[in-house]
Amino acid sequence: AQSVTQPDIHITVSEGASLELRCNYSYGATPYLFWYVQSPGQGLQLLLKYFSGDTLVQGIKGFEAEFKRSQSSFNLRKPSVHWSDAAEYFCAVGGYGKLTFGQGTILTVHP
Amino acid sequence: DVKVTQSSRYLVKRTGEKVFLECVQDMDHENMFWYRQDPGLGLRLIYFSYDVKMKEKGDIPEGYSVSREKKERFSLILESASTNQTSMYLCASHLSSGGVYGYTFGSGTRLTVV
Numbered sequence: 001a002q003s004v005t006q007p008d009i010h011i012t013v014s015e016g017a018s019l020e021l022r023c024n025y026s027y028g029a030t031p032y033l034f035w036y037v038q039s040p041g042q043g044l045q046l047l048l049k050y051f052s053g054d055t056l057v058q059g060i061k062g063f064e065a066e067f068k069r070s071q072s073s074f075n076l077r078k079p080s081v082h083w084s085d086a087a088e089y090f091c092a093v094g095g096y097g098k099l100t101f102g103q104g105t106i107l108t109v110h111p
Numbered sequence: 112d113v114k115v116t117q118s119s120r121y122l123v124k125r126t127g128e129k130v131f132l133e134c135v136q137d138m139d140h141e142n143m144f145w146y147r148q149d150p151g152l153g154l155r156l157i158y159f160s161y162d163v164k165m166k167e168k169g170d171i172p173e174g175y176s177v178s179r180e181k182k183e184r185f186s187l188i189l190e191s192a193s194t195n196q197t198s199m200y201l202c203a204s205h206l207s208s209g210g211v212y213g214y215t216f217g218s219g220t221r222l223t224v225v
Binding site: 004006009034036041042043044045046049090098099100101102103104 | 169
């Protein structure tokens with residue numbers, strides 16, 4: 001069965017600081033991996049995805065993620081956080097069928 | 112852009128009521144999904160559908176049913192609402208051959224059962 005673990009429930013960073021959100025997955029084949037962001041009261045927006053090729057993928061809003069097969073990880077990074085990045089972030093694994101989501105990480109940004 | 116529309120942003124229903132949550136997408140997607148979102152639990156899949164009149168159980172189907180009579184519309188039904196079904200419900204869709212592009216989500220329906 002596929003599963004996703006986001007070890008950090010809540011992360012607080014200062015504006016301008018770097019960010020890394022952790023994601024570990026379990027999947028029986030080559031995984032398709034996704035990061036979504038959810039602003040308060042909104043649906044989920046796709047930040048980036050990985051399904052093959054270069055293991056470092058670029059997404060919207062200056063985010064990137066690196067797929068590491070040996071560690072079963074797909075961590076999300078941003079070099080300099082903006083106050084508008086405060087939101088909840090979800091990692092997901094799946095393919096042509098259903099996606100399985102992690103528990104989410106809430107990001108708080110201090111001025 | 113694909114749009115997934117959920118008919119209600121907020122709903123308050125009484126225990127025992129039959130509740131319908133509606134979801135419509137406008138890009139001819141074959142696959143549609145219903146998730147519920149609870150703090151600390153992330154998103155959990157309730158039901159999904161690969162085609163009209165087809166449905167598959169997800170991870171937590173108990174207490175729910177679905178209906179897909181038309182390709183663009185996927186309804187979630189709570190046969191007899193209970194307080195433990197108070198949650199945020201999210202609908203999503205994608206093309207059958209486009210799963211790698213990720214889902215498109217609606218804005219969600221926050222349901223409170225009293």
